[in-house]
Amino acid sequence: MGIEVRTVGDADIPDWMRAMKAGFLLPPSEISDEEIEHRRGHYDPDRTQGAYDNGRWVATFRSFPQELTVVGGAWVPADAVTSVTVSPTHRRRGLLSRMMANDLRAAKERGDAVATLIAAECPIYGRYGFGPATWCTEWHIDVARAALDPRHAGPDDGGRIDFADAAEVRETGPALHDRFRAGQPGAIDLSGAWWQTHTGAVPLPRHPARDRFHVIHRSASGEAQGLATYRADDVWEHKLPQNTVTVDRLTATTPAAERALWRFLCSIDWALHIRTGTRGPDDLLPYHLGDPRAARIVQHADYLWIRPLDVPRLLEARTYPVSGSLVLEVRDGAELAGGRFLLEAGPAGATCTRTGRSAELTLDVGAFAALYLGDESAARLAALGRVDEERPGALATADLLLHTARRPWCPDLF
Structure with missing residues (x-):
């Protein structure tokens, strides 16, 4: 060429x-x-x-x-x-x-073990073996309808919320994020350079980092349990505020800290609306409000895509809620991760090895990607023609082993 x-x-x-x-x-x-x-x-x-x-x-x-x-x-x-x-x-x-x-x-x-990306366009990456592994949802909160106690003056868990400057966020944020991601499938690590950019230490064009507010939630014992970063506009009509708070990031390691941060954001004077930024698709947010209907979904879409490169390593790395075995035939046109694998898994751990046994489920590498973090259902993919059940009952076994009670989520763009 x-x-x-x-x-x-x-x-x-x-x-x-x-x-x-x-x-x-x-x-x-x-x-x-x-x-x-x-x-x-x-x-x-x-x-x-x-x-x-x-x-x-x-x-x-x-x-x-x-x-x-x-x-x-x-x-x-x-x-x-x-x-x-x-x-x-x-x-x-x-x-x-x-x-x-x-x-x-x-x-x-x-x-x-895997490649990852955030897909700007949905149709492109499936042909390279990627599949959507996490989804995200964004809400718009009508503060006036949130039905929260107007006398609310701070966290009800004995903790406190304080403003933090950029240096404190760079000091506290990384360890807090590491605790958060240890409990959140789909989350990724964040580099020191990421924290520099997030807090405005590196000035970039079209980047609002220096206009952000940061608040940290600390428990009664002083442990940092949550961090929220947000921006606010300044819009008035007829001497009445019409302001929107846009949340760039909200990380919490406990449900109590998460609830406290959302209630803090909903209590900011002059803020009529809140844009939540991208949240997990089964986020607790609406139920932290007195009226869950005050949180209206304005965006719901695929987010993190993954491309498996080592199927046995991936299956042995995760945990399983029940015991069971499954023979998977994974097809990969690029010949990077395909093969027939026997998964033997349970709460105590898992082994995954190549096998000559007959396949029980047959799927391409992109469908395996959608199943791996527990978000998708094998039965749904079968209905879409993306998984073939070779042994009756194999779809049910796959969903028992792979599907998770809470959906995976990746909070971060890269």
């Missing part, structure tokens, strides 16, 4: 970043020197690639190491895929396929 797909060197970064911005419909002129230096300090040249044609970058692709929490609280090494663009001048030329093949092959060789 005459188009070179290659890794990105240090001198390439400014032009590569302009191509990435253009691919995301962001003005490339807004790239600052600080942003370029930030990228130079936090990228792996072996995992940053693109397509180069006639002296210009026309496609971009980057990955980085990540930890993905699975059912039971363990984590597996993941290849996090991001910054994926193809210029509209170079569509339908196989550039994404070439970059994706390079990255997934390298991830498999490194020993990553």
Whole structure:
């Protein structure tokens, strides 16, 4: 084709970043020197690639190491895929396929168990073996209808909520997040660079970090149990406030801390509306309000997609609520993770090995991805023609073993 797909060197970064911005419909002129230096300090040249044609970058692709929490609280090494663009001048030329093949092959060789991404467009990534593993929901809260006690003056669990500056968030936030993600399948680790960006230590164009408020919930003993970050507009009509609070992040390690933070947000003077940001699809939020109907869903969509690279490792890493066995035939056109596997699992642990036994369920690697974190039902996928039941009762066994009582959730964009 005459188009070179290659890794990105240090001198390439400014032009590569302009191509990435253009691919995301962001003005490339807004790239600052600080942003370029930030990228130079936090990228792996072996995992940053693109397509180069006639002296210009026309496609971009980057990955980085990540930890993905699975059912039971363990984590597996993941290849996090991001910054994926193809210029509209170079569509339908196989550039994404070439970059994706390079990255997934390298991830498999490194020993990553899975690849992850946040899909900007739904139809693209299924053809590379990805499947939607978590979903997200966003609510709009009508504060006046929330029916909360107007005399509410603070947490009712003996704790307290205080404002925090950016430095305190950088000090307290990482350990709090690590405790949170240990109990939340689908959550990912956050780097020091992420916390720098989140708190505005690294000024980026079109980034509201410096306009954010941060509050920390602490228990009666002083332990940090929750963190909320939000913005507020300043809109008045006829000398009456019409303001909306937009929540960028709310993390809590206990239901009491979560409830206290939502009630704090609903008690902010002059705030009539709250946009919750992306939450888990079975979030408790509506039931923290006196009237759950005050929280109206404004967005519900797939979020984290995963691409299995090592089926036995993935199945042995998670936990199971009951004992059982299942023979899975996983089909993978890219020949990265396919095979026939015997899963023998129970509350005490699991083993998964290749087997010559007859398959009980047959599915492609993308359907396995949708099942793995416990969000999807094997019976539903079978009804959609994505899973074949080879032994009567195998669908029920799969759902007993894999489905979870609470849905997985990934709070973070990457």
